[in-house]
Amino acid sequence: MMELNGRPVTPGELGSLALYNYGHFTTMRVEDLHVRGLSLHLDRLLGDCRVVHGVELDLDRVRHLARRAASAAPSPVIVRVTVFDPELDLAHPAAKARPEILVTTRPAPPDRQPPSLGVAEYERDLPQVKHSGMFGPLLQRRFAQAGGHDDVLFTDARSRVSEGPTWNIGFVKDGGVVWPGADRLNGVTMRLLDQALRRAGVPSATAEVDTGDLASMDAAFITDAAAGPRPVRSIEGAELSLDHPLLTTLRREYAALPADPL
Helix, strand or coil: CCCEEECCCCHHHHHHHHHHCCCEEEEEEEEECCCCCHHHHHHHHHHHHHHHHHCCCHHHHHHHHHHHHHEEEECEEEEEEEEEEECCCCCCCCCCCCCEEEEEEEECCCCCCCEEEEECCCCCCCCCEEEEHHHHHHHHHHHHHHCCCCCCEEEEEEEEECCCCEEEEEEEEEEEEECCCCCCCCHHHHHHHHHHHHHHHCCCCCCEEEEEHHHHEEEEEEEECEEEEEECCCCCCCCCCCCCCCHHHHHHHHHHCCCCEE
């Protein structure tokens, strides 16, 4: 399903998004019209709209449109809210924007096997913003899959680990969790897990992790809103633990998080 402002979208209205890929979004897993970290998703949309479009966003309207779309789909469902300006002028992107709200839905993914990750030096444009510029990340994912991996882990020019194309990564070491400190998106699921771990008494810290540190990690996991935390099988062929007790704790604490009504 794909609706713009609550009605079926036309191909012409998607033109600027398809041709220029200029916009921002958030992706939520909706179960029985409830969302984990809903306020974080809405705060992200509000802040990113100020950066990308320079205007405020009506969050009540966003909730109404997202709830409308989720209500029409079997639960659980993945709801993506994309904010873009159908009238964007390529030559004058600083002109006053009139962003609209595109809501799309897709079925929630089935449980996936722990992925193997390749490593590539790549930094997203403006990594703190969840923007729609996906060519570079998807190209790196394609290269990794062509090389026999399931997905790709990014590092910066100083070999510091950052994130994946559509997920964050965390590492298990010495009974605690380490989040990479290089520039990356502060993902909603990552933030929720970090809060849950601290409440559970699990040490959690953000620190620089470079490629030379990977061999010393006990385990690793990736996080996204669609699937929650998932263990990583290997990085560049180096096997990681899939049965570390802290991975079980991660899944339990995430599953126990309360969800907010959409």
